[in-house]
Amino acid sequence: MKSLLFLASYVLLALPAASHPGMGEMMGNLRRESAKAKRADAKQLIGDLKTLADSKLTAIGKDIKAILLDQKDARSTTIDTSIPPGTVDSAACKADLCCVWKWISYEMTAKFNGTSGRCTKLARGAVRLGFHDAAVWSNSTTYGGADGSILLTDEINRSDNNGLSAIATEMKAWYTKYNKYGVSMADLIQVGANIATVVCPLGPRIRTFVGRKDNAKAGPTGLLPAETDSADKLIKLFAAKTIDAHDLVALVGAHTTSQQHFVNTARDGDPQDTTPGVWDVAFYPQTTGSPPPRVIKFNSDINLSKDSRTQPEWQEFTGTTGQDHWNEDYAKAYTRMSLLGVNNINDLKECTKVLPAARTSFVNQDQVLLDMWLQGQFNQLNNMVDDAIMLTGVVSTKDKREKE
Ligand code: HEM
Structure with a gap:
């Protein structure tokens, strides 16, 4: 199938675009499909999925493997709108794996949703916290990753994590409250990131897995990106986490919701596009364009928007079909991120149903x-x-x- 795709795109590329109306668009689509097929071929497995034979995979293990290999959507609309079977310490609740997560979802959603309908700084902090716990891992480290260590050790005090203190305090309070019901810090942080993402208007509803193990050892240093980094440095840093240049572009799109506090302290609270707290694609064109004066651009984002390895995807997310394309790609890329350093992926369980519904349209009133x-x-x-x-x-x- 893939070779047919390459052949078809080769033949079409050899024809003049003007020879048939709609040919340009068709060629664009074929080029995209062919690039996607190449990318899917290069996708790497992680954790226990690297060595487990297909015959040993659970249903969840199979699904996660397919998501990592770019063969399956990482979003889901499966939702359980019923109230939990009992209070968190009731026998009925304890008998249902996702019940405690339903209560947690209620609490997080209330903190993440602002009265404007936009997502709050705690929500944006939760997305960034999920990234900063998981990304302290590379394929040459033997520990680190989505293991809760950012809050179980003094990792949070590293300067990389400036701006995360409010969500750290909140997350630790949730951990104190829910750890006795078997909730790990590693899961709390990653479920928090997924709830925050879907609470932000237009955000994807990412399939949500639980069962990660905590680690009380601080992760290695030097594995998080800086605002001053070149595109080359960022691409290599993320490649060592098995995240390719395309997925890196999708992931930094989370800055669409952002309001910075530490990159430029004289501009405390300035956003990275004109719609902070909204999971739209405005960030991509505004990073390359001329937005209003309060919008602040990070050098790292400007560098990615221009590099030949990342610029084409930056343009794709900017286009009219950008939102769904971005949400789909972000969901897959973040699923990978949320599983870095996790070596029991095949044993994870799914609690996507506790997430609130996605909001697929939104207007700032x-x-x-x-x-x-x-x-x-x-x-x-x-x-x-x-x-x-x-x-x-x-x-x-x-x-x-x-x-x-
Ligand atoms: C590629 C390199 C990246 C760099 C250099 C970078 C750097 C930063 C910095 C410096 C801030 C502002 C912190 C502050 O001053 O308060 C920030 C905000 C943020 N980052 Fe990134 N980041 C990167 C990638 C990512 C990724 C991959 C994600 C998510 C998957 C992410 C999610 C966020 C979010 C949601 C915020 C907003 C936080 C808020 O509004 O409070 N970033 N990032």
Whole structure:
């Protein structure tokens, strides 16, 4: 099938694009499919899936293997809207593996959803925390990864983790409350990242697996990226985590929700696109374009948007079909990320059903005020935007004009 695809794209590439209407689009699609097939061929397995024979795989093991090999979607709409069978310490709840996670999902969703409908700084912190726990791993380290060590040791105090203190405090409190019901810190962090992602409007609903083991040993240093890194350094750093350049571009798209605090402390709270707290694709074109003055661009993102190995995908996510394409690719790439260093993947269980429903459309009701803020007015609203509070009602455009 793949060789047929290559042959077809070769033949079509040899023909002049103008010879048939729609030929350009068809060639574009074929080129994309052919690049996708090549990428899928190069995908690496991780953890116990590297050595386990197919005959030994559980149903979950098979699914995760297919996701890692780019053969299966990592998103799911399977949802359980029923209330949990009992309180968290009831016998009925203890008998149902996902029951405790349902309670946790309720608590996290309440903290991650702002009154504006955007996701809060705790949600964005949870996505970043998931990345920073898991990515402290490479194929040459024998420990680290999605093992909870970021919060079980003093790893969190490393400068890489500046900006994560609020979510760290919250996550530790959840761990204290739920660890007695068998919840590991490693799972809490990764389930938290997936709940936060789907709570952000337009975010993908990523299949969510539990059963990771905790590790009380701090992970190796030097494995997290810096805002000053070149594209080459980033591509190599992520390649050593089995994450290819394409998936790296998909993962950094999480910056679409971001408001930075430490890259430029004089611009505390400035977002990376015009819609902070929304999982849209505005970040990609705005990193290469000229957004309003309050939008801040990271050098690392600018570098990735320009490098020949990452620029084509950056463009793809920018296009009109970018949102679904990005969500699909992000979900697969993050599933891989959330399993780095996990050596019992085949034994994991699935609790996707406890996640809230995805919100596939969203309009900022207070965009007029957000736009004024993005132009550099309304500094007093910084914290409210960070907490995803609805700005309309807090201050009206009329009040603002009267003050000017
Ligand atoms: C590729 C290299 C990356 C670099 C250099 C980088 C660096 C940073 C930095 C410096 C911040 C701002 C922290 C602050 O000042 O408060 C940030 C924010 C953020 N990063 Fe990344 N990051 C990278 C990739 C990723 C990935 C792969 C993810 C998720 C999978 C991610 C998720 C986030 C999120 C959600 C925020 C926003 C946090 C908030 O609003 O509080 N980043 N990143």
